[in-house]
Amino acid sequence: MKTGREILLTAIVGFIFMFALPLLLSHYTLTVLTAFAILALSLGFVWGYGGILCFGQAAFYGLGGYAFAVAAINTQMPWLGFLAAILIPAIVAALLGAMMFYGRLSDVYMAVVTLVFTLILFKFMNTTAGEAYRIGSARLGGYNGIPGFPTLTKPWNPTDYLYNESLYYFAFLLLIALYLIVRLILKSPFGRALVGIRENELRAELMGYDVRLLKTVAFTIGGAIAGIAGCIFANWAEIITPNMFSLGQSSEIIIWTIVGGAGTLAGPIIGAGVLGYLKIALGENSGLNNFFIMGIVLIAAVLFLPRGIFPTVQSLLSRVSLGRPRQRISRRRRSRAG
Amino acid sequence: MDYAVVVIIEVLYAISVLALISAGLAVIFGMMRVINLAHGEFLVLGSYAAIFSNRYGVPIYLAILVAAPLAGAVWGFIVERLIVRWLYGRLINTMLATWGLSLAMMGAFVMIFGNTQTGISAPIAGFTVGAYQINGYNLFIIAMAIVVMAGLYAVMKGTRAGLVARAAMQRPDMAQAFGYNTSQVYMWTFVAGSALAGLAGGILTPIFGAIPSGGANYIAKAFITVITGGASVVSGTLASASILGLVYQIFTFLSTSVVGEIALLIAAVVLLRILPTGITGRFLRNRV
Numbered sequence: 214m215k216t217g218r219e220i221l222l223t224a225i226v227g228f229i230f231m232f233a234l235p236l237l238l239s240h241y242t243l244t245v246l247t248a249f250a251i252l253a254l255s256l257g258f259v260w261g262y263g264g265i266l267c268f269g270q271a272a273f274y275g276l277g278g279y280a281f282a283v284a285a286i287n288t289q290m291p292w293l294g295f296l297a298a299i300l301i302p303a304i305v306a307a308l309l310g311a312m313m314f315y316g317r318l319s320d321v322y323m324a325v326v327t328l329v330f331t332l333i334l335f336k337f338m339n340t341t342a343g344e345a346y347r348i349g350s351a352r353l354g355g356y357n358g359i360p361g362f363p364t365l366t367k368p369w370n371p372t373d374y375l376y377n378e379s380l381y382y383f384a385f386l387l388l389i390a391l392y393l394i395v396r397l398i399l400k401s402p403f404g405r406a407l408v409g410i411r412e413n414e415l416r417a418e419l420m421g422y423d424v425r426l427l428k429t430v431a432f433t434i435g436g437a438i439a440g441i442a443g444c445i446f447a448n449w450a451e452i453i454t455p456n457m458f459s460l461g462q463s464s465e466i467i468i469w470t471i472v473g474g475a476g477t478l479a480g481p482i483i484g485a486g487v488l489g490y491l492k493i494a495l496g497e498n499s500g501l502n503n504f505f506i507m508g509i510v511l512i513a514a515v516l517f518l519p520r521g522i523f524p525t526v527q528s529l530l531s532r533v534s535l536g537r538p539r540q541r542i543s544r545r546r547r548s549r550a551g
Numbered sequence: 552m553d554y555a556v557v558v559i560i561e562v563l564y565a566i567s568v569l570a571l572i573s574a575g576l577a578v579i580f581g582m583m584r585v586i587n588l589a590h591g592e593f594l595v596l597g598s599y600a601a602i603f604s605n606r607y608g609v610p611i612y613l614a615i616l617v618a619a620p621l622a623g624a625v626w627g628f629i630v631e632r633l634i635v636r637w638l639y640g641r642l643i644n645t646m647l648a649t650w651g652l653s654l655a656m657m658g659a660f661v662m663i664f665g666n667t668q669t670g671i672s673a674p675i676a677g678f679t680v681g682a683y684q685i686n687g688y689n690l691f692i693i694a695m696a697i698v699v700m701a702g703l704y705a706v707m708k709g710t711r712a713g714l715v716a717r718a719a720m721q722r723p724d725m726a727q728a729f730g731y732n733t734s735q736v737y738m739w740t741f742v743a744g745s746a747l748a749g750l751a752g753g754i755l756t757p758i759f760g761a762i763p764s765g766g767a768n769y770i771a772k773a774f775i776t777v778i779t780g781g782a783s784v785v786s787g788t789l790a791s792a793s794i795l796g797l798v799y800q801i802f803t804f805l806s807t808s809v810v811g812e813i814a815l816l817i818a819a820v821v822l823l824r825i826l827p828t829g830i831t832g833r834f835l836r837n838r839v
Binding site: 266312316317318319320321322324325326328329330332333336337339340460461464467468471501502503504505506507508509510511512513514515516519 | 586634637638642643644646647648650651652653654655656657658659661662767771774775778807809812813816817819820823824827828829
């Protein structure tokens with residue numbers, strides 16, 4: 214498929230969903246699901262294509278939220294906050310990624326470093342109650358988080374806040390745009406080299422690619438996207454708390470991605486939407502504990518659907534339509550390796 | 552002088568706690584290269600087992616030292632048969648599946664025991680050193696850490712079971728050729744690690760109590776200690792528990808325990824940056 218046609222097609226499908234979903238659910242619910250979807254997209258890119266299993270994607274999500282709130286309070290210009298929500302997580306991701314990839318940490322060690330990094334942020338943010346912890350005029354607020362920051366407005370009218378319906382459309386447009394950007398990145402020489410590294414790091418290195426640099430860049434992009442998700446969440450909730458950094462949040466991102474299908478971009482987005490909605494729905498009438506269900510879902514996904522729902526359905530569909538299984542080598546490798 | 556004694560005891564206590572909560576994970580990771588992310592919940596399970604068996608009349612030491620590890624072992628057996636054995640050799644998948652198990656167990660604890668903290672009181676009274684009060688149970692924990700570590704070393708170095716286990720880990724094909732069923736060896740190793748986790752949970756109950764979400768605290772520290780230690784079970788765990796426990800306690804004395812925990816985490820990251828395969832990846836190689 215030509216790139217131009219694919220972009221057009223994706224945009225059309227995206228727009229159809231954007232206008233169809235509000236028929237099913239409220240704008241309010243859909244906004245937060247869109248934030249989750251963007252977050253899942255970031256891990257889908259970093260893990261599914263970069264082969265970097267980050268246990269701490271929530272760190273960049275939380276940093277995005279905090280960067281937005283702090284910058285918005287200090288400048289009273291939320292769009293500067295939006296920029297900060299992209300830049301700060303990206304910078305932090307670049308530093309952390311450089312430390313890990315130039316240090317040549319292997320899988321488990323990378324997992325522990327990203328996990329620990331998230332924990333440090335979580336613990337630190339929980340202790341920042343009191344006057345001493347403030348950035349400019351923004352108090353970090355410890356366990357209670359930061360409430361009452363100015364939220365995004367329409368750029369042409371600073372008193373017209375993006376709210377409920379307009380925030381949803383803004384978030385969903387961002388999701389479509391980010392999806393397309395990631396698609397284009399993957400079609401670029403950089404993206405192809407990245408997938409090459411995922412398949413065989415040594416071979417890519419022997420062919421002259423700077424694996425450390427490429428992985429760091431991929432990790433940085435993932436951090437920036439997660440930061441945007443955090444910014445959307447902050448605008449939706451109108452308060453941010455250290456819970457954005459929690460282990461529960463990190464695990465949810467991974468669950469969305471693996472259930473949806475690591476190695477695809479649409480899979481994690483769908484996973485985030487469906488499981489995110491499931492969680493909200495279960496939270497309302499809680500007979501069963503949320504963690505219990507998420508945990509069972511994750512175990513079942515690893516044991517029975519290691520490739521995720523989306524690729525499984527995809528291959529079933531193509532088997533039906535073509536009469537024979539069409540499997541990509543990369544997918545099969547993926548499920549075996551990770 | 553008195554203060555020095557207090558500091559030394561506190562440092563030893565911090566190291567012992569780290570060693571205890573990591574021992575089970577270290578056995579499972581060091582021998583089988585499997586990371587059990589539900590390890591923290593195994594400890595909490597041990598705590599609940601100790602508390603409830605004690606409540607139904609089991610003497611406290613029996614509850615801590617027998618009921619808790621027994622609960623860990625039985626649950627470890629079930630988990631190994633149902634989940635882990637399908638995933639050997641797929642490190643990331645095991646981590647994900649056991650993380651799911653961790654969430655599920657946490658949810659189950661909330662549903663069964665409610666979201667509250669329960670506990671038992673320490674069976675040993677405190678005593679004073681000069682002007683300072685010392686918790687007598689801390690000394691028991693230090694002693695138990697020494698016993699567990701020494702016991703592990705003895706089993707792995709000195710018994711036939713330990714020899715077979717180590718052989719099965721190093722060269723599964725050879726062990727199989729000599730007639731040992733490696734699948735069984737894996738299973739019993741996992742059960743042993745789970746029993747150690749339950750034991751640690753039981754021993755620590757009078758200090759930390761039992762709370763459904765408590766596993767997250769344990770697993771982070773245990774995971775870090777084991778990974779920082781590297782592949783050697785006893786020496787790796789001891790080395791990293793000593794370093795990290797020392798760092799934690801020093802910063803706790805200088806500031807608050809939260810700063811201590813953050814310092815511990817940073818120390819672990821720095822250590823991993825310098826020694827990417829853990830302490831025993833470079834030093835003390837080929838030790839148990």
